[in-house]
Structure formats: structure tokens, C-alpha cells
Amino acid sequence: MFAGILKLTECTSTAIVESITQFYQANNIDMSKMVMFTSDGASVMLGKYNGVAAKLRRSIPHLLEQHCVAHREDLGLDDAWKHVSLMKDIETLLRTVYNVFNRSSVKKSKFEEICQAAEHDSIVFRPLNEVRWLSRHFAVRAVIRNYDMLIQYCMTQVEEDNDPIHKYIVDRLTKPEYRVAMTILNEVLGELAELCRLLQRSNLTTIEAFQFTKAKIMKLRTQYLGETVHFSDEVAKLIASFTSPVDTTAAVRFIERVCDHFSSRFPDNELGNWSVFDKDSFTASDNLKNFLFGSKELELLAARYSVLLNKQLSVFQKNLMAQFVEFKMVISEKLAKGGLKIFEEMAAYAKQQEQFSDISQLLDICATFQASSADCERGFSLMNHIKTKTRNRLEVDHLDNIIRVKLYLSGHTVNLDEVYSFWKSSKGRRIVSTESTTISESDDY
Secondary structure, eight states: OOOOOOOOSSSSHHHHHHHHHHHHHHTTOOGGGOOEEEEOSOHHHHOTTTSHHHHHHHHOTTOEEEEOHHHHHHHHHHHHHHTOHHHHHHHHHHHHHHHHHHTOHHHHHHHHHHHHHTTOOOOOOOOOOTTOTTHHHHHHHHHHHTHHHHHHHHHHHHHHHOOHHHHHHHHHHTSHHHHHHHHHHHHHHHHHHHHHHHHTOTTOOHHHHHHHHHHHHHHHHHHHSSSSOOOOHHHHHHHHTSSSOOOOHHHHHHHHHHHHHHHHHSOTTTTGGGGGGSHHHHHOHHHHHOTTTTHHHHHHHHHHHTTTTTOOHHHHHHHHHHHHHHHHHHHHHHHHTTSOOSHHHHHHHHHHOGGGHHHHHHHHHHHTOOOOOHHHHHHHHHHHHHSOGGGTTOOHHHHHHHHHHHHHHTTOOOOHHHHHHHHHHSSOOOOOOTGGGOOOTTSOO
């Protein structure tokens, strides 16, 4: 949901907090109902003592802060990439290939001619961009799709001009270790791109983001980091096509580092007391056998949110304990039978059941937690499309309204006749008749 654009006087935590406070006051919103602050990892936002979240928490004690999960995934991937020498070599190769064709339409045309002659569907080479979350996947996928045609084109250029750049590309692409590593990399980055798209979903809760990420880490570990490495059929076939053994150590080391960095950025205590509502908690047999399971977490959650929900603490804690005993049994049964699959469905079910009214209020709070700031990033991209060099004098209010209309149009069908009628009747306007402005072919100019 797009709330609006705030114009800052300074890019400091104090200025940002003041702007947020003024926005809430101007729209008559109670700031005490703010329960989560989600942002990228900039220190001005999430600094421990003087970040925006820390300053807001001084007046909103129950406020939680969240480092955007999509940013965290990208940072973990970037950290793993930097510490494996083969990945840095592949990055150099990817940038070189992109620059060769991006800077010359002639070379691009010749490459397309070779692809057409071979009846090969080529795709455009993509750049590596540090601020684009999926750029690595797109760049590697483009090279893999064009691999054989790229070798053929570069070898032709070497024969004709003895060009050192094309010679470098041929040297790298014809090495078995590079081809196997890039094929493995294409598959792994494809998995991570799928995760990234999930983490960019609007209204993604922290519990769902945690579940998606942990599941992906487990999948990569079991496939590549167990006693036996389970390569895909494509990779296994490729390795078998070479006469001598191919070293895949560097590629596996990269996957191991990715998993390690993800595990550190998504720790097991990520959910804190809210882990009591993680679906895995309801399916664990030890938890179901333990009558007191969840009592400590619920007690602490009640203490945090009793003031916000206008509840007497002791009564609220007692009701939560009583309701949760039955709630966890019902949810575990529904999960086992497939009646519930995601957190949102659990929250909706609790809301429909009067006997779980207090549990439902806690779930409502958790359901408002935004795990990702991807919506804000999309807003920035949209703003840059609207406020261009030729439209650089748009004021904040005007820009705000255009973005609001654009976002609304992306998900709704609008009757323009009704919009026009409303605009015309909102105040006295001079409407020029279309007949008076029509110019016929016989008119003199």
C-alpha cells in the first residue's frame, strides 16, 4: 500500500523521524499502533542507538525492527561471491562479454547472424548490476543460453583479427572447469532468484519469509553439501562428456558459503517469541506432547502488546494460555491434513473462531509485519520513471498524486468516462466543445 512521499530537509535519522511523526499527525493516525519498522540495512535506518527505528522505539516501546529480507539475501549472495576466486573470474568474464556486445551494434549484429544461421534462439547479454537483485542470474543465464554460439563467434573474430579480448573469452569458455561451474551456477542462481521473487512479495510476513529461506538453505545443503553431491542431469551429462575429470570444488565451495552466509543473516532466533506461531512448531511431536509449549512465549508477547490492545496483563496472559492449548491441537491437525498451508490462512482461521479471539489479536499484529521493503524499492523505480530529466520540476504533491494513480491503474480497471464526469462536476470548469476545435480539410491555414 502506497501511503505517500515525504520530503526530507536532511537525510538524518532525526529528520526522518520528524517527517514520519508529522505524516502520522497530519493523517490522524495513532503512532502507538506502529508495530514494525522494515528498512534496508542502512545505519541511518537501523543503527543500534541513533537509527530511525531506535529513536521511534523510545516513544513506541513495543516497536520491532526488520532488516529487509530481500536485501539480506542479496548481501549474503554478494559476500559468498566475493570470497571464491573462481566466482570473481567468472564475474570478469561476464562483464567482458557484456561490454563486447553492448558497445558495438556491429558485433551484436554479426553474433545474431551466426545464431540465425545455426537456427539458435539467442537472448540478449545482461549486465552485472550491484543494485539489481537478479542481475547475476540474468547475466549467467544469458551466457549459458548462448554458450556454443558465443565460442563460435569469438573464434571467428580471433581468426580474422587476432583480437585479444575475444581470445580471452575463448580461452575461458573452452575450459571444462568454467563451463561446468557456470552451468552449476546457473542452476543455483536460478534457485536463489526464485527465492528472491518470493521475498519481494507484497504483504509477506516475517514468519513466511523465514520459512521460505530456511527451506531453500536446507534444499541446497542436502543437494550439494552432503556426503554425495547430487548434480542435476544436465550437469552430470556435461561432466561425463569430458575425457578428464572436472574439478567442481570451487562451485561447491561457493554454494557452501552461500548457505553459511544465509544462515548467519537468517538466524534460528530470527522470529523471537513469534516462533510459537511458526507452522513447524505445530508439527513437532515434542511440542504437541508438552502441555506447556508456548506458555513462555505467549507470556512475553502479552507483556509487550497488552497496552497496545488495551488489555489487563494478567487476564490477557491467562486467556492466551487457555486458548492456545486447544489452538495448537487444531492447527496441527489442519496442517497434517493440508487444511492450512501458510501463515495467512492460520490468521484468517483464528479470526473466524470466537474461542480464539485473543490469539487472533496477536496473529493480526504478526500479519502486519512487513518482511521486505521491496514495495518501497518499486516505488523508487516508478518515481524515477515519472520524474525524468525532462520532468524534473515536478513538486512533491504532484509527483505523489501521479504515483498514486499509476499504482492504482496497475491493479484496477478504471472507467475514464466516470473520472471525467467527476472532474467536470467537482467545480466550475470551462469545457471547450469538440465541434469548435475541429478543423476540416477545406479550412485555410
